[in-house]
Amino acid sequence: MQTNEQAQKSYAQLVKKVSPNSPILKNCILAFFSGGAICTLGEVLFQFFQNKGFAEDTAALLVSGCLIVLSAVLTALGIYGKLGKHCGAGTEVPITGFANSVVSPAIEYKNAGLVLGMAAKMFVIAGPVIVYGILSSIVVGVVYYFLGG
Amino acid sequence: MIYWKAFLIGGLICVFGQILIDKTKLTPARILVLFVCIGCILGGLDIYPKLVEFAGSGARVPLTGFGNLLAQGVKDEVDAMGAIGILTGGMKAAAGGLTIAIVSAFLMALVAKPKQK
Numbered sequence: 001m002q003t004n005e006q007a008q009k010s011y012a013q014l015v016k017k018v019s020p021n022s023p024i025l026k027n028c029i030l031a032f033f034s035g036g037a038i039c040t041l042g043e044v045l046f047q048f049f050q051n052k053g054f055a056e057d058t059a060a061l062l063v064s065g066c067l068i069v070l071s072a073v074l075t076a077l078g079i080y081g082k083l084g085k086h087c088g089a090g091t092e093v094p095i096t097g098f099a100n101s102v103v104s105p106a107i108e109y110k111n112a113g114l115v116l117g118m119a120a121k122m123f124v125i126a127g128p129v130i131v132y133g134i135l136s137s138i139v140v141g142v143v144y145y146f147l148g149g
Numbered sequence: 150m151i152y153w154k155a156f157l158i159g160g161l162i163c164v165f166g167q168i169l170i171d172k173t174k175l176t177p178a179r180i181l182v183l184f185v186c187i188g189c190i191l192g193g194l195d196i197y198p199k200l201v202e203f204a205g206s207g208a209r210v211p212l213t214g215f216g217n218l219l220a221q222g223v224k225d226e227v228d229a230m231g232a233i234g235i236l237t238g239g240m241k242a243a244a245g246g247l248t249i250a251i252v253s254a255f256l257m258a259l260v261a262k263p264k265q266k
Contacts, residue, residue: 024167036207042159042206043207065245089169093212094211103258122251126247129185137223139189145227
């Protein structure tokens with residue numbers, strides 16, 4: 001497992017050296033446009049919900065909900081994974097990427113059982129995100145409590 | 150106008166993630182963890198809410214916005230409940246999004262077939 005990973009890494013480095021033009025610029029442009037497009041879609045939904053009379057917090061939650069459900073459906077159809085290969089961080093960093101990281105392993109491991117397969121693997125990436133997110137929020141809370149706002 | 154701002158800021162945050170992926174050995178999972186922590190700390194410092202004010206969903210939709218949500222949740226809860234809010238604020242703020250993600254993952258896993266690799 002470890003050696004396989006190392007082999008992959010050294011191969012990736014070799015590819016990087018041999019590749020004629022740097023793929024970073026291309027990757028960044030793709031990430032910019034795909035990530036920007038997802039955020040713009042979020043803003044369209046946000047304006048829609050605000051016009052319907054929802055408060056800012058509620059509208060923001062509804063936007064997240066819509067994007068998560070959309071991402072879940074696209075993941076199940078195998079479309080989000082294909083997009084991710086081209087868009088990189090553009091599809092990983094938005095909340096849709098977080099949703100993809102929850103839905104994708106849930107589908108892939110469902111044959112391993114509904115408890116230790118689907119349910120456990122659901123949090124392979126989301127788990128660490130939640131753990132460190134909550135820990136940071138506690139740091140923020142402690143500082144805010146003692147130093148005031 | 151707000152749509153262009155959302156596009157610009159959201160795109161730039163993703164480019165930052167892409168540079169981290171390409172230039173460092175950080176895996177996407179670590180980058181997501183890093184982004185949530187950055188968003189939470191910037192939220193705690195009251196910097197991120199200004200970005201949300203400027204770019205709307207351009208700042209809310211990337212995972213840094215989720216971190217900011219946790220920070221704002223903790224602050225509101227400390228204001229309302231005192232010290233106990235330090236423990237409850239983060240999870241309360243995250244509750245809606247997480248529940249939607251869990252329910253949709255469960256439903257999709259029931260209907261979708263895993264693909265053989």
